[in-house]
Amino acid sequence: MFSLKIRWLDLLIGILGAALLLIVFIVSASFPAPHQAQLGASVFPRIIVILLAVIALYIAFTSFRKTSTDSIEIHNASKVALSFILLFAYGLLLKKIGFVILTPIFITLLLVLMKFSRILLNVIAALVTTGAIYVVFRLFLSVPLPEGILGF
């Protein structure tokens, strides 16, 4: 289990607010100056980021003044992290390799990760799910799915 005190996260949010303030002001310094009676590209983001930084710092300070020891907890953190990596790999490779090949592999791996059932059943569940999505999206509604190397 992974756990993090909420006050640390709030502190991170405060730092994020300050960092965003800095970034927005530095980046927007190069925005072109507005013509007469125009808002200019930098004004609105600057107003918003100032408000954002103020409230972020407020959150960080009030959270740190309290002595609360509340934490966020992520159970099975390694599995969650693995699922994140799997999902990212699936999302990035989808266009290259294709929906039909990649999806059953992705679903099977996820089901194994979550100890769904015996391997054969996992594979069958993955194939059925993939087939169902393919039929509804591609055949029924003619929505293009990533074709990848197979070309369909």
Added chain:
Amino acid sequence: MISYLINGFGNLVLSGSILALFIGVFLGIIIGALPGLTATMGIALLIPFTYGMDPAFALSLMVGIFAGGIYGGSISAILLRTPGTPAAGATVLDGYPLAQKGQAGKALAVSTIASALGGLIGALILTFLAPQIAKIAVLFGPPEYVLLGVYGLSMISYVAGKSMSKGIFMGLLGILISTIGIDPISGFPRFTFGQLNLLSGLSLLPVLIGLFAAAQAFEGVEKYNEIQSPQAKITKIGISGKEFLRILPHIVKSAFIGTFVGAVPGTGTDIAAFLSYGEAKRSAKNGNEFGTGVIEGVAAPESGNNACVNGAMIPMFTLGIPGEAATAVMLGGLMLLGLQPGPLLFRDNPQVIYTVFASTITSNLLILVLGLFGARFFAKVLQLPAKLITTLIFVLAIIGSYAMRNNTFDVSVTIIAGFIGFILTKADYPVPPLLLGLILGPLVEANLGRTVIISEGNYSIFFTRPLCWLFWALILYTIISNISKSRKASKQPSQEAHNGGKA
């Protein structure tokens, strides 16, 4: 007018357009329920096929898809915490918790009844008051849009959850993210860091799917080894008469809000849903229970967004201006059919117009029938093993965000938004305000820019127009009533708890 309408109904049945309407609503519900496929996309996919069709037939098909699609989004929002369309973003807030309490049948019934009734009220307003409403809608200038946006943002106080400051933070973050991309006035690319993908900014749909659906699936992985309480078998689809009377005032009010938001060009079903939700939470006796799965919280946004469907057609037919993204596509379809939208349409083609009005009214009855009949089947999704549902949500989230623009970048946005949403929700950083900021930020900024131009930098324009005053009053009323409500709540915490326990 009544005789035209009766003719319209006659024509709807005799010309077979009612069949087109039925097919449209049916397809719309499926398209709407699938994440990533929106009503707008459904109509766009359809337009090539309507070329050469009888105009009333083709328009009925489009009306059906539009209305069905906006309703359909609520089904996956309630069952899977995956809003099928942005319009269902607000439905998740109470629909999903209600389904998790084992009352998926009730949640689906409420959403169906509210969608149908809200849509019906919207359709009647469209039929009988379109020209009058259009007159008010065209009075909307940039300053009014800014204040409409600010009014919408004041709803953050109602969707913030436990911590107001964290809610405001998320709302501001949403607005800040919405400034990524090309500046609406000067056309200068902002905060893109040389990334071509960021030129058009972060799209709403991938972020929405990530924050709700993908985040939900991560939670599914986290809790994979917890013993699931077996889902109560859904035997009852429907609500009691008492419950109907509870949601009725919210349905009616939301229908008016939705129709008006729809009639104002450039706003949409998502804004209508959130405004309706916020207003229902503000005015409901059990406002503090919103977010835990109350029927009012499902009824209000669903009534509002389906009413908005009809409201959006008001400026489209009367002025030739689309009120919403889907009607912009419909407008294209209308022109392809050889019809010129605008005041002359009523004079030259009353038969087509009133057949379409008859369609909009009938479409809501079809939603009611198909929705209540289908709910039993939809709800079966929940009887799948939880681990399978988790993987299904993951795949649908990815495919949904990909289908929007066939773009891997959007997929990455969904995954990252999902993970951030998963972590932040645990620390009481609420997700809905971020969505509101993302939806309303561009509306406020672009119109603020225009206001500055037309007023030559004179900000007193916000106080010199009568409609602006109306919005100022609304905004102040919302904020003040929220403050007094939270004061009351903090004064009598014990009594509130007592009442809550009773309920």
